[in-house]
Amino acid sequence: MKETAAEVTELQELLDRAYERSTEHLRNIITDPRRLDADDLVRVLTGMCTLNLATVTARGEPRISAVDGHFLHARWVFTTSGSAAKARHLKARPAASISYVDGARIGVFSHGDVEFLTPEHPDFAEIEAHLVKHYGSSPSSWADDIVYCRLQPSWMVGYAFDKAAVLKS
Numbered sequence: 001m002k003e004t005a006a007e008v009t010e011l012q013e014l015l016d017r018a019y020e021r022s023t024e025h026l027r028n029i030i031t032d033p034r035r036l037d038a039d040d041l042v043r044v045l046t047g048m049c050t051l052n053l054a055t056v057t058a059r060g061e062p063r064i065s066a067v068d069g070h071f072l073h074a075r076w077v078f079t080t081s082g083s084a085a086k087a088r089h090l091k092a093r094p095a096a097s098i099s100y101v102d103g104a105r106i107g108v109f110s111h112g113d114v115e116f117l118t119p120e121h122p123d124f125a126e127i128e129a130h131l132v133k134h135y136g137s138s139p140s141s142w143a144d145d146i147v148y149c150r151l152q153p154s155w156m157v158g159y160a161f162d163k164a165a166v167l168k169s
Contacts, residue, residue: 002130003042003074011074011156012038018155026157036108036158036166038074044106044166045071048134051078054097055089063089069100070130075150076110077117077127082145090114090149098151104161112153124148 003011015038019027036044051069054062065086067078076098080087090096094113101107117124127148132138139146160166 002072002126007074008038008042011041014153014156015041015158018157021155022157030157030159034159034161034163036106036160036163040160040163040167041071041108041158042074044169045100045108049100051076052099052101053078053086054099055086056093056095057089058092069098070127070134072127072130073123075152077148077150079131079139079146079148081143082147087147087149091116096151106161106166107159108156109159110151110153110156112151112155114149114151117148117150123150 015036019030019035022030047070049069049071051067052064053067054064056062063085065084067080067086069076069078071077094115095111096114097109097111099107099109117127119125119128127150128138128140139148
């Protein structure tokens with residue numbers, strides 16, 4: 001967990017706003033006993049999570065792909081090739097949706113805008129160090145055009161079918 005107390009508070013406010021704006025259908029599924037709060041999310045979203053990343057083409061067509069995601073400072077971070085379709089989509093249209101789903105065990109759904117992080121960004125060094133520790137090498141060393149991305153969420157909800165079991169593990 002790398003989140004500060006302020007980041008956890010901000011995440012909780014985001015989760016509360018998103019839940020309040022959710023449809024009745026979603027609230028019937030993500031009932032209070034199944035709802036994950038900010039403390040829960042930063043506790044269980046550790047290490048690498050395979051994310052489903054949805055982007056939009058220039059023609060407005062949705063596209064989905066998978067990326068290795070890391071939940072750092074209450075934000076999803078991922079890398080990809082700069083020549084990947086998802087990178088081109090996000091550079092032109094930064095709105096994206098990300099979901100992390102582990103069967104019926106846990107689901108985290110978020111929407112927002114993706115920002116590209118360059119080595120000059122103040123958060124880059126910490127993100128790079130985390131990724132190197134996880135993978136054993138820098139993603140930048142995997143190809144010449146690797147881009148670092150972070151979702152700035154405007155909406156997020158977390159769900160666990162059996163919250164007690166998820167938090168126990």
